[in-house]
Amino acid sequence: VLLCTDIAARGLNLDGVHWVVQYDPPQDHSEYVHRVGRTARLGQQGRALLFLQPSERGYLELLQGAGVSLDELKFASVQQALCGRNATSRDVYMTELALQKQLESTVATEPLLHGLAAGAYQSFLRAYSAHSKAEKRVLHVSQLHLGHLAKSFALQETPSLISRQQAK
Incomplete structure (x- = not known):
């Protein structure tokens, strides 16, 4: 796992990068391609995940207008992957709550x-x-x-x- 800023979007040639997970949208939507490009080196396939808030949905239109092909991954499917297929909505909620509390406690102390x-x-x-x-x-x-x-x-x-x- 490599955590980095947009500085790593250009100029680095790293082998074996299969996923780029983006916590925030790039400063300019044209930079999205450079971020995602870390995964598709030398003809290799790659994947990227961009977290957006509901208020940021318009950003998808900017990317699509720039020719970027997108598939939406519903948050519920991420929750299910983390908690298991048979998890109830209460199980998901309790897992998320426990994780959030643990993170907050660690950061606070x-x-x-x-x-x-x-x-x-x-x-x-x-x-x-x-x-x-x-x-x-x-x-x-x-x-x-x-x-x-x-x-x-x-x-x-x-x-x-x-x-x-x-x-x-």
């Missing part, structure tokens, strides 16, 4: 992890605000639910508290 998570949250917001003009039509920071976003970084504090802590 480890100062280094907490600082990194808070910094990543702030960096995400700054990068999101810097999307190109074409993307800002569909990816505007005002459409984000900042509390949910903070939770996705395993932070328990409110967004305003995170901002104040980072400013210190």
